């Protein structure tokens with residue numbers, strides 16, 4: 001069996017860390033592409049020199065040329081700029097959609113059968129733009145949201161209870177923004193609802209912390225945003241797709257009527273396999289959960305309406 005080919009566009013913090021984990025787990029050969037000359041080449045050579053120590057045989061290469069990404073099975077897109085002081089949300093969207101357009105066109109030209117996993121923020125609107133630019137079927141475009149937000153919530157629940165992270169499951173749906181919807185009713189420790197294990201006020205504080213978790217890291221780092229958990233969550237999704245595992249992972253998937261949402265991407269529990277976002281699972285939401293989800297959908301829809309194609 002030949003190896004899978006995975007391209008990571010953007011060899012920055014998230015991209016390079018994802019490349020490291022993809023290679024360590026031998027999920028395929030990895031190509032890192034960046035607009036800056038030397039950076040993807042340098043980071044990939046550095047990773048190849050770690051291979052003998054860690055014992056992985058995945059090949060990691062760096063490039064500035066989309067030709068080298070030809071025939072990719074999966075492409076992770078992290079290229080973009082973070083929001084800078086004084087920059088409006090609309091400015092950020094315009095800049096990052098411009099970057100995404102060139103990236104997606106370059107990728108799809110050489111890998112027309114690929115699956116795109118978008119990481120660039122603001123996430124849900126970037127996934128929509130990438131889908132439009134790509135011309136790919138909607139199942140082959142998705143974005144990192146609930147895998148990351150859920151991982152953060154799992155970490156906080158495990159910290160609170162002093163139990164293994166392995167036994168903690170958590171569900172976060174909606175947009176990858178402050179309006180995300182952490183679902184305490186669907187978060188469990190070895191099947192036990194967390195609502196039975198953590199007092200309501202503590203649980204509410206944990207849910208609130210989850211919503212602001214990205215900002216908490218930015219506040220600490222000051223000069224950048226999170227990358228270990230984002231890249232780990234990317235690799236969890238990549239593994240589900242590349243190994244056709246049919247894992248159920250909430251991510252920004254195209255809704256065609258599910259949850260009453262039509263024609264846009266938003267975080268919902270999704271079966272991930274070799275065809276991409278293969279199926280959306282519809283879970284029951286109570287009135288408060290539904291209202292929160294709809295507010296999140298409305299926020300993303302508002303941003304999509306600002307897009308100019």
Ligand code: APR
Pocket residue numbers: 009010011012013014015033034035036078079080081082099102103119120121122224225226227230
């Ligand atoms: N083509 C290719 N690469 C590009 C382009 C482009 N047109 N424009 C920018 N890049 C590259 C940059 O050169 C940089 O190496 O994208 C990389 C981004 O890396 P970082 O600035 O380190 O950002 P990172 O922390 O990795 O975050 C990337 O993920 O979580 C989101 O909000 C975050 O949107 C951001 C993205």
